[in-house]
Amino acid sequence: MQKSVKRYYKMEGHPDYETILRRVCELLVPYVEKGTAPEEDSDFVADLNFDSLKVMKLVEQVEDEYDISIPLNILPDVQTVKDFIIQLQKLMVS
Amino acid sequence: MSLFDKFQQIAAARQPLVERGIRSNVVMEKVISSTEAVINGRHVILAGTNNYLGLTFDPNCIEAASRAVRQQGTGTTGSRMANGSYSDHLQLEQELAEFFGCKYGMVFSTGYIANLAMLSALTGPGDVLLIDADSHASIYDGCRLSGAEIIRFRHNDPDNLAKRLQRLGERTSNTLIVVEGIYSMMGDRAPLAEIAGVKEKYGACLLVDEAHSLGVLGPKGRGLAEEAGVEDSVDFIVGTFSKSLGAIGGFCVSNNPAMEMIPLAARPYIFTASSSPSIIASTRAALKILKARPELRNKLWDNAQNLYQKLQGLGFRLGPEPSPVVAVRVANIDEAIALWKGLLEYGVYVNLVTPPATPDGGCLLRCSVSAGHSPEQIEQIGNGFASLKEVVREAETA
Incomplete structure (x- = not known):
């Protein structure tokens, strides 16, 4: 299932899933406690201790990074880092 | 996951206040005037009420409300769509439209409902709402109700707004930009001339919520759009009666013919009871005072400048500009509660x-700050903060 999602959003001219994942995990580091390594399956609230303020700051950073606008409407569908990357890929190709 | 688990999160967020002895909202045991009350058995100066022109005890407003309640009863008991439209509701709508130089005016039961109604009626699925990141909760909630795509731009950043409009391409014609005249928490105003310029360039619509700027900004007190000289670029102005006008309710004024359909399209307008006659009557009286007595605005600003300068001189960290909302930043919740209790x-x-x-x-x-505050009361508010400077120092060195 996961592989098909990655293939589906592998679009010409846009960074691939793995590249976005790597960069988002780098961007997450300042928001998490020392010793916590953000991963693909990390849950934003349960594992990374995110609150609404951190979510909004991360969204702004990612918007600048990829020159996209992230609608607030997608956030209820985002629980893990993987969910976030999938949503980013959708926005990049739309 | 049970139905009530969500309340654990809210309880956890409240816990720091409970641990420091704050369990519930402040209760005004007795309201003495627009600037004084009794809280916890103590006579206090009110410096946190949004009562910018101090009109809640104005004799004309009280008399108008009293007369209306005697003549028309305590409530309308119905929606504006059914039995809840009295001639005074229509009169107030017309007076608001005339005051703003607009063709259309609509009155809502609260300012919260005004934003819910306008945002959810003007936009829907497929449309885009571009809102300032620091928007009031009523704007966020109205956006959610609309079903439109919701995109935030950085607070008071016209360049960031322009970047987002550019990304939208042809969708800008289906986009409503939403900003506030004065932001309620920090007291800063929107760079509205620049925002209006960006709006014109990209062909979007613009709604300005003047909740905290009506009666406060502009030569006639119409708000930030008037002060910035961009009323022609603002498509919809929303506001409230619960601040400068000293009552409760909301409104929208506009020249856009879409306003004729809003009463049929806005569910928050249709499915709630209309404002009671006494509220409409006192609001009409207050609007007359707002128009006739510009000296109230001057007094408000004198008070605001004096308090801002006093607190700045004491070394407190304040919001970015002098305004009737004077926000004092504090380092942490312990300092905030110690100062707040000390002030009370x-x-x-x-x-x-x-x-x-x-x-x-x-x-x-x-x-x-209020126009109703005397210079002595402003001095007292400043003295209250001055007496607590030690609390701040202790918290900073702890």
């Missing part, structure tokens, strides 16, 4: 604001 004991009530209600996750002691 001194005889000054201000708003204690903690995350997530604050824009940047910090804590605030939010003061709002």
Whole structure:
């Protein structure tokens, strides 16, 4: 299932899933406690201790990074880092 | 996961306040005037009420409300769509439209409902709402109700707004930009001339919520759009009766013919009871005063400047510009609560604001100044803060 999602959003001219994942995990580091390594399956609230303020700051950073606008409407569908990357890929190709 | 598990999160957010002895909202045991009340058995100066022109005890407003309640009863008991439209509701709508130089005016039961109604009626699935990141909760909730795509732009950043409009391409014709005249937490105003310029360039629509700027800004008191000279670029102005006009309710004025359909399209307008006659009557009286007595605005600004300068001189960290909302930034919740309690004991009530209600996750002691404050009361509010400077120093060195 996961592989098909990655293939589906592998679009010409846009960074691939793995590249976005790597960069988002780098961007997450300042928001998490020392010793916590953000991963693909990390849950934003349960594992990374995110609150609404951190979510909004991360969204702004990612918007600048990829020159996209992230609608607030997608956030209820985002629980893990993987969910976030999938949503980013959708926005990049739309 | 049970139905009630969600309340654990809310309880956890409240816990820091409970641990510090704050369990519930402040209760005004007795309201003495527009600027004084009794809280916890203590006579206090009110410096956190949004009562910018001090009209809640104006004799004309009280007399108008009293007459209306005697003649028309305590409530309309119905929606504007059914039995809840009285001739006074229509009169107020016309008076608001005339005051703003607009063709259309609509009155809503609260300012919250005004934003819910306008945003959810003007936009829907497939449309885009571009809102300032620091928007009031009523704007966020109206956006959610609309079903439109919701995109935030950075607070008071016209360049960031322009970038987002550019990304939208042809969708800008289906886009409504939403900003506020004065932002309620920090008291800063929107760079509206620049925002209006961006709006014109990209062909979007613009709605300005003048809740905290009606009666406060502009030569005639119409708000920030008037002050900035961009009323022609603003498509919809929303506002409230619960601040400068000293009552409760909301409104929208516009020249856009879409306003003729809003009463049929806005569910928050249709499915709630209309404002009671006494509220409409006191609001009409207050609007007359707002128009006839510009000296109230001058007094408000004198008070605001004096308090801002006094607190700045004491070394408090304040919002970015002098305004009737004077926000005092504090380092942490312990300092915020110690200051807030200290001020109450001194005889000054201000708003204690903690995350997530604050824009940047910090804590605030939010003061709002009134034209009803005497110079002595402003001095007393400043003295209250001065007496607590030690609390701040202790918290900073702890």
